[in-house]
Amino acid sequence: MKYKAVIFDLDGVICYTDRYHYLAWKQIADREGIYFDESINDRLRGVSRMQSLGIILEKADRTYSEEEKRRLAEEKNQAYREFLVQMTPGDLPEEVKKVLQTLKKAKIQMAIGSSSRNTKLILKQIGLENFFDAVSDGTNITHSKPDPEVFVKAAAMLNLPPKDCVVVEDAGTGVEAAYLGGFASVGIGEAARAPKVTYPLRSIGGLPAILFQE
Ligand code: B16
Ligand code: MG
Numbered sequence: 001m002k003y004k005a006v007i008f009d010l011d012g013v014i015c016y017t018d019r020y021h022y023l024a025w026k027q028i029a030d031r032e033g034i035y036f037d038e039s040i041n042d043r044l045r046g047v048s049r050m051q052s053l054g055i056i057l058e059k060a061d062r063t064y065s066e067e068e069k070r071r072l073a074e075e076k077n078q079a080y081r082e083f084l085v086q087m088t089p090g091d092l093p094e095e096v097k098k099v100l101q102t103l104k105k106a107k108i109q110m111a112i113g114s115s116s117r118n119t120k121l122i123l124k125q126i127g128l129e130n131f132f133d134a135v136s137d138g139t140n141i142t143h144s145k146p147d148p149e150v151f152v153k154a155a156a157m158l159n160l161p162p163k164d165c166v167v168v169e170d171a172g173t174g175v176e177a178a179y180l181g182g183f184a185s186v187g188i189g190e191a192a193r194a195p196k197v198t199y200p201l202r203s204i205g206g207l208p209a210i211l212f213q214e
Helices: 017-032 038-042 049-059 066-084 094-105 119-125 149-157 172-181 189-193 204-212
Strands: 005-008 109-113 134-136 165-169 184-188 199-201
Touching: 005 149, 017 038, 017 049, 017 066, 038 049, 049 066, 066 119, 094 109, 094 204, 109 149, 119 134, 134 149, 149 165, 149 172, 165 172, 165 204, 172 184, 172 189, 184 189, 184 204, 189 199, 199 204
Parallel strands: 005 109, 005 165, 109 134, 165 184, 184 199
Antiparallel strands: none
């Protein structure tokens, strides 16, 4: 097999928490009278909470103090977590579940590489708390995607060099991060059009075929 491990992004790949990020930021933006839409939201994929806020505030008609920014980010996180605590194992899409089971059977190692500081909560909610061989997330990195740090750390946790791992991403920034770290990447959704993507895919169901090719 060409790869020994898969490093999955979380939001938008394993589950649809990207929708909840959007709804939580939308609440904050609407209250502050700041224009925010789905295309601005696409720029937030894979970037940290504070960087996301910085992108949203580009449309604000006044400047915000550091203290105000800290408070807005905290409020967004509270709103986001209210969605997360309502998630159940039923929020793990069937297609993703099948792929994970297939790879487990084939003894391919699996890790998470997510910028989110809520990764552990999400995995617990969808019943994957003890499923992955390694979890690298927003709590163990200092630079978010497109910096490759989160994937480099995931590979180190698996004791594998980047060339033995493939990263699965839904964001252009994530594909860029994989490329900069020396990883092959599978891009789904908008990430399928990222300039550095190795394997563009329509949906995650096509992942086993890529891994099992000679
Ligand atoms: P949190 P991923 C990223 O997760 C999201 O795509 C991004 O929109 C979010 O700002 C970031 O996590 C931080 O999330 O506020 O929960 O720490 O796509 O890398 O799994
Ligand atoms: Mg993502």
